[in-house]
Amino acid sequence: MMGKNPAGFWIRLGANLIDAVVFAVLGFLLALILGDQIGQNASSGIQFLYGLLLPVFWYGYTVGKKAVSIRIVRKDGTNVTFWTMVKRSLLSGIVYGLPFFLGLIIALVMGWSEMVELFTTPVPADPAAMDMEISNTALSALVILFGGGLLSFILIAASAIMIGVREDKRAIHDLIAGTYVTRNSPGAASADSYEESKEIF
Template structure:
């Protein structure tokens, strides 16, 4: 594991991703005149978020839009790219752990990222991942992702 991304840069990426998803959902609500109290809109928001956080890193070398802007990406502990199973563990199972502990595990994760040398959170341990500032490599050279 090399060049781990710390607390503040990861937080920046998360905030940027939240703004992007909120913007897409807000624009959809406005354009299609959707009832925001409807269960369909809330379910759609959840599905969009899950798809975004699970699929985008798989398709884009561990980046989400927010992480790309912040200059960090998710990789497996052995520095290989993430898979569908890895991202399901990281995002969905990690999210369940945070929810089942009423957010206490989330606070512990934030402290872990701030204090640990490897900057890994609970969801990173669950999925066998970490967040790095290193760019992906293509055929032995740095990629232009």
């Protein structure tokens, strides 16, 4: 694993914070130029494409990763492809967010009739006369929503722990995409990959 030279938790967190600062500044500028809503939407779209495409064209680097000299590579040490980044960004995002999304859908389905009743019932002149009792169905929906969010948080936390404790420093999204984050430069990674290929053959 020494030849792969994997990057640990703190340096990867540092890279992500640098990228976050870059997009905080970009979002602020776009909001000034285009207005709040359009600027936020434009910033979100650019940020998504940035994370998806930049590593494909820049040897696995983003601005933050380049600043701390780490990059994303495939498991064999070669450069990431578009499909690799789709798995790492989109599929992994679905895996992380799926428990919360399912919890939200179930909660909405369970509580739909009560929400409709809440928004269509006229507000009484005397607020004290309002029925503030929460039904078992609404309570169950809130518990399911909270449970889904908690499971998504646990998955994200598990990924952070995996980076800290695994020898190869691979998180859930790395396992899904077949990637790892390395401190090696592109030339060093190529040499490492060549040595591994010699061992195979």
